[in-house]
Amino acid sequence: MGARDRSSAGCSRRRDRRFAGDAPRAGCSPGRGGTACHREVFDLRIWVYATPADLPADPPRVGAAVAIDVLRATSTIAQALWAGARAVMPYLEPEEARRAAAAATATGSSGKPDSSGSAGLPGSPGAGPHLPPLLAGERGGVQIPGFDLGNSPREMTPERVRGREIYVTTTNGTRAILRAAALGPVYLAALVNRAAVVDRLAALGADVAVVCAGGQGAFSLEDIVGAGALVDGLAARGIGVPGNDLALAAVALFRHWEGRLAELFRQTDHGRRLLELGLAADLDWCARLDVLPVAPCYREGRITAA
Amino acid sequence: MGARDRSSAGCSRRRDRRFAGDAPRAGCSPGRGGTACHREVFDLRIWVYATPADLPADPPRVGAAVAIDVLRATSTIAQALWAGARAVMPYLEPEEARRAAAAATATGSSGKPDSSGSAGLPGSPGAGPHLPPLLAGERGGVQIPGFDLGNSPREMTPERVRGREIYVTTTNGTRAILRAAALGPVYLAALVNRAAVVDRLAALGADVAVVCAGGQGAFSLEDIVGAGALVDGLAARGIGVPGNDLALAAVALFRHWEGRLAELFRQTDHGRRLLELGLAADLDWCARLDVLPVAPCYREGRITAA
Missing domain, CATH: 3.90.1560.10 (ComB-like)
Structure with missing residues (x-):
């Protein structure tokens, strides 16, 4: 049992189980708002x-x-981008993240002037000098030894991350993303x-x-x-x-x-x-x-x- | 993360996350009721x-x-016992249930006078003549061909199941039990x-x-x-x-x-x-x-x- 209906992306015609109809709720749009x-x-x-x-x-x-x-992880990555990080690259394992960051440093591909489309955020990376990548992540909730940052959103300040690429690995979050x-x-x-x-x-x-x-x-x-x-x-x-x-x-x-x-x-x-x-x-x-x-x-x- | 505390069966001292304390609730005992x-x-x-x-x-x-x-499955088995079935034997696969029921029939081990301790229920099996076992179960929600009963609690009437042993297999329920x-x-x-x-x-x-x-x-x-x-x-x-x-x-x-x-x-x-x-x-x-x-x-x- 429990077979699930599946459809291609896009239009669905099932209207029988609307979330909005589950219970009357303040703030819900009274209209359907659909097209x-x-x-x-x-x-x-x-x-x-x-x-x-x-x-x-x-x-x-x-x-x-x-x-x-x-x-x-997703709270922290949202904050990193909001604070002006150029991009975040997720990896499953610390060693993968280390190797990728090292390769980026060697080729100078990290921290180049902004082409990520994130201009306009308060911490927008903008144009600037080449900056080395950052390594961030945790195991058991604790910063990985040798990494620049842990997995706390409070570490992701504009001062630390603006214009930087961040190579990140966390116990569960990066696995879900990948x-x-x-x-x-x-x-x-x-x-x-x-x-x-x-x-x-x-x-x-x-x-x-x-x-x-x-x-x-x-x-x-x-x-x-x-x-x-x-x-x-x-x-x-x-x-x-x-x-x-x-x-x-x-x-x-x-x-x-x-x-x-x-x-x-x-x-x-x-x-x-x-x-x-x-x-x-x-x-x-x-x-x-x-x-x-x-x-x-x-x-x-x-x-x-x- | 997410490591779970484990303890041996019995006493727990964690009182910080009581269900009863999650929200005030009519009918909850105001006392703790513990020993x-x-x-x-x-x-x-x-x-x-x-x-x-x-x-x-x-x-x-x-x-x-x-x-x-x-x-x-568990609704149906509860009803079967309430209606006086002597016992229910769960199996993962229909063929296993068939073989076990056939073996019980051959040895006459099914439907013998009650020794299950269930006397006192309204449909109590009590003493009585030997009765052949019943086969019950579903696949895809539908009764398995050749079985006596499906997986509906409404089938488990005293007339059908009183004094009987029931050999049962369902898609998900018997797996959870085993x-x-x-x-x-x-x-x-x-x-x-x-x-x-x-x-x-x-x-x-x-x-x-x-x-x-x-x-x-x-x-x-x-x-x-x-x-x-x-x-x-x-x-x-x-x-x-x-x-x-x-x-x-x-x-x-x-x-x-x-x-x-x-x-x-x-x-x-x-x-x-x-x-x-x-x-x-x-x-x-x-x-x-x-x-x-x-x-x-x-x-x-x-x-x-x-």
């Missing part, structure tokens, strides 16, 4: 997966994917940049698969709540239907904890582990909603501000 | 897994496991018998792992809501702390849909598939809460009323 599509009201479907391993062998065909690692790339271009979403990613998905108007990082292969509630925030943001525009049960659950979970997100993070497995490492400030940083108007997008090995 | 344990207030921890495959390689050590397949058996004795829970299983777990007073059947390896929302109902029932007695994020999510999801369970089942992947098969009456049957005072328990190959 005509094949004589039916336009809508997009959203699938949510708790970990990269949960993607089925025959995944839904979508127009875009979203990777979510609220604590902390796995999601098999589905299409990958937007990186967190709570802090939820609205910016919703804008992109709404403009794209195609079905979407949300791949949560999870923690060591297990369901991470803060990621699912992040996925629910995305779905809720689309529902507020009157668009989006759940593609699977976890999408339906995610929006209910977001609505349950909305307004208490920092409190939630103090109860989740991953959040509690970060607390033990003395990173309460990171929890509070990542629990803010819609504060960074940047939608990072991974294509062809690079994450840039879309 | 002394090693000078600490007694409490038990609950882990929830969305599918058998989500059980970690090094699972938590627990005093009991619970298998949940709300639509429909996988959970590696952890300890397995209670079978559904919404219909939630309170009876809560009674057993509260009496046992040990940590518990809840293994949901899911659908074809994916998260099934009706099973997670069933797990949440169990957790909520324990919380109403002032006991239970979440062992993992999915336990925390499950109780929120149950509370979100409590009172609208039949409506929820019409939105889930598995529920919609059953609707397409014309089984709306099964959805309504399985969406009832606390109506069967029976707690099936699987040990040593047999499920009997605990």
Whole structure:
């Protein structure tokens, strides 16, 4: 049982399970806000997966994917780009990131004058001198020895990252990004940049698969709540239907904890582990909603501000 | 990240994430209702897994496991025992069930006078003539050819099953039961018998792992809501702390849909598939809460009323 309907990217005609209709909700658009599509009201479907391993062998065909690692990779990468980093290159393993950064340094390909299209952000890299790449990442929540930065969004200040390329590897987040790339271009979403990613998905108007990082292969509630925030943001525009049960659950979970997100993070497995490492400030940083108007997008090995 | 604390079965001292404290709730016991344990207030921890495959390689050590397949295996088996079936034997594959039933018929080991301890139920098997075993199960939601019964709880009437042994195989449910058996004795829970299983777990007073059947390896929302109902029932007695994020999510999801369970089942992947098969009456049957005072328990190959 549990066979899932799949369709090509684009128009879906299923209107029976609208998120917006799940419960009356302040702030939701009373209208549908859709545009005509094949004589039916336009809508997009959203699938949510708790970990990269949960993607089925025959995944839904979508127009875009979203990777979510609220604590902390996608929050941190959004902040790095917002602070003016030129691009972020994700790798599975520290050694891969080291080699790639070394190669970029040797060829002088890093830190060249801006051609990434991210001009206009407050920390816009702009033109400038060649700057060496930065290495960033964690294992067990702790900065990797020899790396320039860890995985805290609070480290990604304009002073540290403006104009730089950052080679990054994290325990769960970079895996989710790279796995999601098999589905299409990958937007990186967190709570802090939820609205910016919703804008992109709404403009794209195609079905979407949300791949949560999870923690060591297990369901991470803060990621699912992040996925629910995305779905809720689309529902507020009157668009989006759940593609699977976890999408339906995610929006209910977001609505349950909305307004208490920092409190939630103090109860989740991953959040509690970060607390033990003395990173309460990171929890509070990542629990803010819609504060960074940047939608990072991974294509062809690079994450840039879309 | 996401490393999980594990402890041996029994006493847990973590009181920081009580389900009952998540939100004020009518019907919750204002007291803790615990008993002394090693000078600490007694409490038990609950882990929830969305599918058998989500059980970690090094699972938590627990005093009991619970298998949940709300639509429909655990609902149906609870009803079969309530209607007087002597025992239910779960198998992964139809051919295994056929062979076991044939062997039982040949040796006359099925349908002997009651020694299962289930006397006292309304459909109690009692003493009686030897009766041949029954074969029950589904694939794709449809009764397996040549089997006596499918997987509908409405088939499990006293007239059909009283005094009988039932050899059963279902797509997801029997797999969850057999996988959970590696952890300890397995209670079978559904919404219909939630309170009876809560009674057993509260009496046992040990940590518990809840293994949901899911659908074809994916998260099934009706099973997670069933797990949440169990957790909520324990919380109403002032006991239970979440062992993992999915336990925390499950109780929120149950509370979100409590009172609208039949409506929820019409939105889930598995529920919609059953609707397409014309089984709306099964959805309504399985969406009832606390109506069967029976707690099936699987040990040593047999499920009997605990």
